[in-house]
Amino acid sequence: MSHPFSAAAAPDLPPHPSAASSPPPPRAGEPALSVRGLVRVFGRPGTPEAKVAVDRVDLDVPRGSFFGLVGRNGAGKTTMLSMATGLLRPTAGSVRVTGVDVWAEPRRAKQLMGVLPDGVHLFDRLTGRQLVTYSGLLRGMDRETVARRTEDLLHAMDLSGDAGTQVQDYSAGMTKKIALAGALIHAPSLLVLDEPFESVDPVSAANIRAILHAFVAAGGTVVVSSHVMDLVQRMCDHVAVLDRGRVLAAGTVDEVRAGASLEDRFVELVGGRAGAGEGLSWLRPE
Template sequence: MTHPISPTDPSTQAFAVRGLTKTYGDATVVSELNLDIPRGAIYGIVGPNGAGKTTMLSMATGLIRPTRGSAWIAGFNVWEEPTNAKDAMGLLADGLPIFDRLSGQELLTYVGALRGLDEGVVHQRSTELLDALGLGDTGDKKIVDYSAGMTKKILLAQALLHNPQVLILDEPLEAVDPVSGRLIQQILRNFAASGGTVVLSSHVMELVEGLCDHVAIINKGVVEIAGHVDEVRKGKSLTDVFVDIVGGGALHEGSLSWLGGSTTEQEPPQ
C-alpha cells in the first residue's frame, strides 16, 4: 500500500516525512511512508511489533540513513541541515548509548554543555527537571544503578533540557510507575500547550487515546490511517480500530486447549 505524496509543504510542519523508505537486502521495513505532524500537537504513532515505527523515527531523526526519502524537523531537512534539525528536537530513543557512569545531575550538566547552554541555566533547569521527575534525591547515584523507570526519566530530562521545539519519544512510559507516568503526561501536556510538539510512539493504546490529540497507525511500513484521534476512532475505541486495521488478535478454536493447570497427563494426539 503506497500513500501519495502530501501536497502540504513539509517545512511548515513540526515533523514531516516524504517517501521515506528503508530496505535491508530484499526486506522492505519502511515503504514510501508519508506523514505530517502539525505544530503544537501531541501526536501518537502506534503499530504492531515490526511495523516500522522505530525505523521510521530513527530515519526521521538522523540516526539511520534512509534508502530514499526525506524528513523535516521544525522546517529543517534532517539530512541537509542536520545541525539545525537536531538543535530543534529532543529525542528519547531506546537502545542509544548513555553515559551511565555519571550521576543524573552530571549527565544533564554534560548535555547542557554540549548544547551550548549557559552554566547557570543548566543548573536551574536540571534541578527543576530532576525534582519534577522524582530524581532530585538520587544525589551521586550513578545512572548504571538506576532502575529501568528511573533511567527512562533521566533520558526524558535529557531530551527536555534545551527546551526543544519538537520532542520525539519512543515508548516514554515503558517501565515507569503510574504516579510518575501521570506526572510525565502532565509535563507533556504543558509542553504542547506552550507551543511545543510531542511525537510519541507507544504500544499502550490507553496512553495514546488519553494523551494524544492526533494518531497514526503504521503497519507493514506504511501509514494505514492518520488524523485527529476522534476522526480515527469514529466512535470506537482506538484498540478496536487498531485490531480492525492490523488484524489478528483471536485464538483459533482449540488452540492451547491443554492450558489450565490440570495435573492429569494427556496423551498427545495420534
C-alpha cells in the same frame, strides 16, 4: 564540597561550531514534522534477503500536537522515528522539522529536537545531575543556564533526591525520566519519544505524562510511539497507525478511531484478530 563534575566544575568543552544557547526559531507555517516518501530497506535492495522496514511513508505532525504513533512490534515505528530524528539514514525520502531538512541541515534540525530513543544507552556511570549537565554542555549552552535548567528538570522529574546517584543504579522509570531531562534541557520545539513508558511504573508514568502535557501546553510538539492503545487514546490528540512499514490511517484520535475504541479500530485496520484462538480447543481446565 562540590562534585568533580558539578555544573561549576565541569571540564572545559569547546563549543560546537553551530551550537547556541537555545534552538533556532521554527519556520512559520510548517508542520512540526513532515515526512515524504520515506523508505528504509535493510539488506541489498532487490535481493531475496532485503527487508523493507518502512515503505513510502507520508506523514505530517501538526505543530502543538500530542501525536501518537501506534503499531505492533515490528511495524516499523522505531525505524521510522530513527530516520525522522537523524539517527538512521533513509534509503529514500525526506524529513523536515519545522521546515528544516534533517539530512541537508542536520545540525540545525537537531537543535530543534529532543530525542528519547527506545532502549537508550546512557553514560550511566555519571550521576543524574552530571548526565543532564553534560547534555546541556554538549549542546554549547552556557554553564549558568545549564546549572539552572538542570536543577529545574531534576525537581520536575522528582529526581532531586537522587541527583547524586549514578544512573546505573536508577530504576527503569528513573532512567527514562533522567533521559527525558537530557532531551529537554535545550528547550526544543519537537520532542520525539520512542516507547517512553516501556517498563515504567505507574507513578513515574503519570509524572512523565504530566511533564509532556505541560510541554505541549507551552507550545511544544510531542511524538510518542507505543503499542498500548488505551494509553495513546487517553494521552494524545492525533495518531497514526503503522503496520508493515506503511501508514494505514492518520488524523485526530477521534477521526482514526471512528466511534470505536482505538484498540478495536487498530485491530480492524491491521487484521490481527482473525483466527485468534483457533486450534486451541484442548486449552481448558480439567
